[in-house]
Amino acid sequence: MAVDSPCISICKFDEKTGFCIGCLRTKDECKQWKKMKDKHRVRIIDDRSARKAKLKKHKK
Template sequence: MANQFAIIVPQDFLGHMTVKSPCIGTCVLDPRSGFCIGCYRTGDEIGAWMGLSDGNKKRVIDKARKRKASMPKHANNRAAEAS
């Protein structure tokens, strides 16, 4: 019979292990780009967020940052105006 054990992790430690959502509360998908004007994620990425691993969440955040950087300056201003 295999030994069984449990690891008890304090709740505040678990908070440091998860990746925070990049959502800023400006949840509008731009019909031209298909990206949220607040966080630059796609609708699919937003919908899948809760089920993604931390590694996949980090990849989504990286893609969103690259999208934001590649958007024309006036598109980035729309997000600032909407929030």
Template sequence: MSERVSSPCVSICALDEQGICIGCHRTGDEILRWTRMSNEERRQVLAQVADREQKALI
């Protein structure tokens, strides 16, 4: 059995005007559903988080 994919939470919890957390770059919905997601769903969210982080740096 594989280990659960860890949350990207950094304890800076505030949503911006687009509904994206300024700390972990997840949407409010992704944050709410995280504990019920499969590892594959979590990996998909983390890929989206990486894209959002890159766009935030531009």
């Protein structure tokens, strides 16, 4: 099972959370994505809702 990258080519990082505002990954996660095991990729994808909420909270 290959897990596709969530990248949508925005690649701008929020200073407070460290998350990309496009794909909601950290810089390290973006850099390591191709080397990650699928189970780790799935965890990141599954955590996107929580990350989005955290990003919205810090934008206020």
